[in-house]
Amino acid sequence: MASSQPIELTRSLQEAFPRKLLEEFARRSKLVKRKRIFDPVRFFWALMETILSESCASIANVKRAYERLTRRPFDASEFYSRVGSPVMVEFLRLCLGHACAQVFPEAQRPELLQRFTQALIQDSSVVRLRDKLANRLPGVSTPAAFKINIIVNAGSGPPSKIEVAKGTKAEVKFMAINSNLAGALFMADLGYYCHRRLARIENNDGFFLFRLKDNSDPAILGSNLVHRGRAMNLAGRTLRDVIGLVQRETLDLMVEVEVNLKGSPGPIPAGGHKMHKRYWRVVGLLNFETGEYHLYTSVPTRK
Numbered sequence: 001m002a003s004s005q006p007i008e009l010t011r012s013l014q015e016a017f018p019r020k021l022l023e024e025f026a027r028r029s030k031l032v033k034r035k036r037i038f039d040p041v042r043f044f045w046a047l048m049e050t051i052l053s054e055s056c057a058s059i060a061n062v063k064r065a066y067e068r069l070t071r072r073p074f075d076a077s078e079f080y081s082r083v084g085s086p087v088m089v090e091f092l093r094l095c096l097g098h099a100c101a102q103v104f105p106e107a108q109r110p111e112l113l114q115r116f117t118q119a120l121i122q123d124s125s126v127v128r129l130r131d132k133l134a135n136r137l138p139g140v141s142t143p144a145a146f147k148i149n150i151i152v153n154a155g156s157g158p159p160s161k162i163e164v165a166k167g168t169k170a171e172v173k174f175m176a177i178n179s180n181l182a183g184a185l186f187m188a189d190l191g192y193y194c195h196r197r198l199a200r201i202e203n204n205d206g207f208f209l210f211r212l213k214d215n216s217d218p219a220i221l222g223s224n225l226v227h228r229g230r231a232m233n234l235a236g237r238t239l240r241d242v243i244g245l246v247q248r249e250t251l252d253l254m255v256e257v258e259v260n261l262k263g264s265p266g267p268i269p270a271g272g273h274k275m276h277k278r279y280w281r282v283v284g285l286l287n288f289e290t291g292e293y294h295l296y297t298s299v300p301t302r303k
Contacts, residue, residue: 017044022044023041025040025095025098026091028094029087031091038082039070042069042070046063049065059083059127063079080130116207118181118183119154119185119187120152120153120186121187122152122174122186122187122192123189124147124191126139126146126167127145127147127167128145129142137167138167139166139168140168146165146166147165147167148162148163149161149165149171149174150163170191172191172197177204185209185299187210188210192210193212195278196260198210198259198297199259199278208298210296211295217239217240218238218255218280218282220234220237220238220239221254221256222254223235223254224253224254224281225248225250232246234246234253239282248286250283250286251282251285251293253284254279254280255280255281256279257280258276258278259277260275261276281297282295283295283298
């Protein structure tokens with residue numbers, strides 16, 4: 001039986017992006033001068049259909065979906081030229097901003113996030129290109145690709161930064177840590193995980209929430225939770241040592257992490273960079289179906 005999730009997602013997209021809205025975005029971005037040549041509405045749905053399908057989300061598949069929806073062929077070079085044009089980027093930027101505003105409406109901003117000046121979410125996606133572009137835009141798992149990196153403020157909705165780079169660029173290199181992160185909560189996936197950059201977020205008075213890497217094994221200083229009965233003393237052990245021993249629904253620990261600040265901005269200290277100790281919080285939520293913990297590094301308990 002097919003999953004109902006794609007059907008529900010398609011219905012939500014149709015409600016969020018009516019035809020009049022997409023046509024307005026096309027006018028504002030100057031994507032279309034003559035609709036009879038290129039239909040932005042059908043292009044948008046061809047793009048969504050390709051992304052939601054199980055097949056490879058390539059530009060060629062978007063073109064085939066567009067031709068099926070319009071019921072007429074489209075010149076390949078003309079199609080690729082339109083997809084890569086600045087006006088198309090602006091059209092998709094407007095669509096993405098609207099989608100983010102739907103997901104994170106300001107009126108429904110969680111009270112927890114109001115404790116932070118910003119709640120920033122960073123993620124990236126890889127778009128496969130034709131193999132002939134491999135010399136200019138090399139990929140990792142495919143010959144040619146480019147990577148889109150997006151930072152969204154969950155409190156305001158629209159993306160605060162969009163960056164496009166070669167498909168070979170590592171996610172962690174998209175992270176720009178500066179004083180603008182003071183008081184902000186920064187969230188990203190494993191591809192952005194780096195102790196040195198997390199330390200820089202802390203140095204700029206920011207906070208972070210990341211999934212913990214499987215090979216990360218910090219030393220436990222103590223628990224932030226009080227357990228009744230004869231609770232196991234976890235202090236002095238490492239995280240991976242106790243994961244298979246404890247049977248708690250929630251773990252909330254303070255841990256000690258050694259960070260190498262080599263490569264950080266600023267002058268190199270006398271004698272070179274040394275390992276620094278940082279004291280961070282780790283929260284683990286037990287998955288009852290698998291018996292495993294989903295571990296996250298988190299903000300201090302005062303937040």
